[in-house]
Amino acid sequence: LKDMAPGRVALEPVNEPPQDCTSEVWPKVQAALLTTARGSAKDLPLLTTGGCGSMVRGLTALDPAPLAEFEPILFTFHFYEPYLFSHQGAPWMGEPVYRALNNVPWPASAGSLEQTLASVRARMADDTERSDEAKKAAYEETEKVLKVYFDAQPDRRFIDGYLAQVSDWADGHGIAPGRIIMGEFGALRTDARYTAAPNPDRARYIADVRQSAEAAGFPWAFWDLFDGMGMMDDITRALDPAMVEALGLTMPPT
Known part of the structure; x- marks a missing residue:
């Protein structure tokens, strides 16, 4: 890249470094x-x-x-x-709440907690890879974080x-x-x-x-x-x- 026009090209050595925010x-x-x-x-x-x-x-x-x-x-x-909005349903997210998240509105005022939870339950019902116990725990956590989301009204x-x-x-x-x-x-x-x-x-x-x-x-x-x-x-x-x-x-x- 060294001979390319400096006004058109820049080099980014690393995309999304994984170290902590305040890492030394x-x-x-x-x-x-x-x-x-x-x-x-x-x-x-x-x-x-x-x-x-x-x-x-x-x-x-x-x-x-x-x-x-x-x-x-x-x-x-x-x-x-x-x-919770941008990564709803993301399979690569480690937290169990994201996998079944769906129908999260933007802004939050455009929907409701009840509508979103209904979509979450429907998506979980089709999930054959997780056990019922795992889905139950994930749903309880999802309900908590979505309540925070809708209370904040982003x-x-x-x-x-x-x-x-x-x-x-x-x-x-x-x-x-x-x-x-x-x-x-x-x-x-x-x-x-x-x-x-x-x-x-x-x-x-x-x-x-x-x-x-x-x-x-x-x-x-x-x-x-x-x-x-x-x-x-x-x-x-x-x-x-x-x-x-x-x-x-x-x-x-x-």
Whole structure:
């Protein structure tokens, strides 16, 4: 990448480092990677991040001062808050509540605890891999966390509050918001088999996150083209007009 246009290309050495948010190990690992990269490419922008999967609290725990020697650098964070919405039904999440989560509304005021729990029960009924005992324990935990979700009534103000932490961090370190990239955001589709009707919650969420990032001055990248979180149909690869609109883009001519 060293000979590519520095205004068009940047190198991100690691995607979502797994170390703790306040880990003393990750800054050392990152510095070693950046040293190697800068030794080969003098002008290529390097993308830096905090620990704990590049979450907001990982970035805000990062001290950018030692990274100044690697300029030009950019900073990145990923945004999927609240995970109860964005990762509903995610099979890769370790917590037992996510597997059967479905029909979680955005904003929370667009639905109800009772409707969401009914969809959770329907999805659990079709789960033949977990025992009844495991599903019972998972349901009890799911009921608890969903009650917290609906009591909190998250909406775009919730997103703005999270991104304000990044803005405060940037202001405190004299970093222009245009140098901070929201490198991933998105949400899984609700499984239509367990809902009464299709809903626009995912598009509302994606529009809210995108608009909040733009209001804060952060460039962004969406995750991803397809595979449940994308802006295309998983089978036909056709663009989803609702996702295109939520991202502030326009459909290509047919």
